[in-house]
Amino acid sequence: MSSTSEREALVKAFEKRLSEASDEAIIGMLEEIRESGESYMIPSLVNLLFATRGEALKQAVMNFMVDVKIQAAAEYFVSAIQNNPSSPDLYRLVSVCWQSRLDFSSYIDLFLTLLCNADLQTSIEAFSVIENSLDAKSDEEVKELTSRARSMVEHAAEPNKPLVAQLVKLLENFQRDEWQQL
Structure with a gap:
């Protein structure tokens, strides 16, 4: 075999x-x-x-x-x-992603999409995955992510808009914090 x-x-x-x-x-x-x-x-x-x-x-x-x-x-x-985008159990696996020590920074766009479009519980978990992935991103990548997130606020599902707006603030502050360290 x-x-x-x-x-x-x-x-x-x-x-x-x-x-x-x-x-x-x-x-x-x-x-x-x-x-x-x-x-x-x-x-x-x-x-x-x-x-x-x-x-x-x-x-x-x-x-x-x-x-x-x-x-x-x-x-x-x-x-x-x-493969399970509409499962009521999706939040469970997204939660595992942020709680684990694995690096999901190369999949940040998937989690940004979930943040904008998934149910509220899954969106909260996706926010945490993105937040935990930022240290693995370069300054330029964080700037690009900030721009993408900013453009997605108005298109996000209604209950998720405040979370997406909060992500934009987090990303802007993350950039400022990084620049202040220079």
């Missing part, structure tokens, strides 16, 4: 194990996975956030995801966000 087909077999076996397990059993598995898990498990675990499962399991998966230290997981998280 090639490496790709071995990985696919592992993913299928893991997904089958998850689909057949109770929420309680999966919660127990998470501790085992925390110690000896592999990256191929992450997409299947992320998908549990969007599945018809109990609140306790979803919370346990969120807590697990916050502790993931493999930067490649950011790509899985972003893909799941893009």
Whole structure:
């Protein structure tokens, strides 16, 4: 078997194990996975956030995801966000993004879009992701982001407009703070 087909077999076996397990059993598995898990498990675990499962399991998966230290997981998280734009559970994964130590600065446009257009809870979580990503951005990138955010205020969904306006203020202050340090 090639490496790709071995990985696919592992993913299928893991997904089958998850689909057949109770929420309680999966919660127990998470501790085992925390110690000896592999990256191929992450997409299947992320998908549990969007599945018809109990609140306790979803919370346990969120807590697990916050502790993931493999930067490649950011790509899985972003893909799941893009594939579930209208899920009522979207806020959970966006929350994981800002609580984790992973770098989401290259996906800041996605979070800006969520800030403007998602439900209010998801928008608040997206605001936090953007805020946490600013240190990884250059001054020029922050200026560009400020300009984009400023132009999006009037087009944002009605309940999100104050958040987008607050982001603009944060970005302007972030720039001033950086300039004052020179």
